[in-house]
Amino acid sequence: xxxxxxxxxxxxxxxxxxxxxxxxxxxxxxxxxxxxxxxxxxxxxxxxxxxxxxxxxxxxxxxxxxxxxxxxxxxxxxxxxxxxxxxx
Numbered sequence: 001x002x003x004x005x006x007x008x009x010x011x012x013x014x015x016x017x018x019x020x021x022x023x024x025x026x027x028x029x030x031x032x033x034x035x036x037x038x039x040x041x042x043x044x045x046x047x048x049x050x051x052x053x054x055x056x057x058x059x060x061x062x063x064x065x066x067x068x069x070x071x072x073x074x075x076x077x078x079x080x081x082x083x084x085x086x087x088x
Contacts, residue, residue: 001039005032 004010005026014023026032056062 001036002032 004012005024006029007013008015010016011018012024014025016023024031053062054064
C-alpha cells in the first residue's frame with residue numbers, strides 16, 4: 001500500500017498517469033499511515049476470535065472480572081510520561 005502512493009511508479013502517485021494524472025497527495029504521510037493501520041486492524045479483527053471462556057454453551061456472554069486499576073494507571077503513566085516530559 002505504501003508503494004502505491006510514495007513511489008513514483010505507484011498507481012496513486014501524483015506523478016503517475018494511471019488516474020488521469022491526478023494521483024493522491026499525501027500530506028506528511030498521514031493518509032498512508034492511517035490506511036495501513038486501518039487495514040491491519042480490520043484484518044486482525046477478522047482473524048482474532050473471542051476468548052474460549054467469553055461465551056457459555058448457549059452463546060450468552062459470561063460476566064468478566066474487573067480490571068486491575070493499579071496496572072491501568074502504571075501503563076498509562078508509562079505511555080504518557082515520556083510524552084509529557086518532552087512538553088516541558
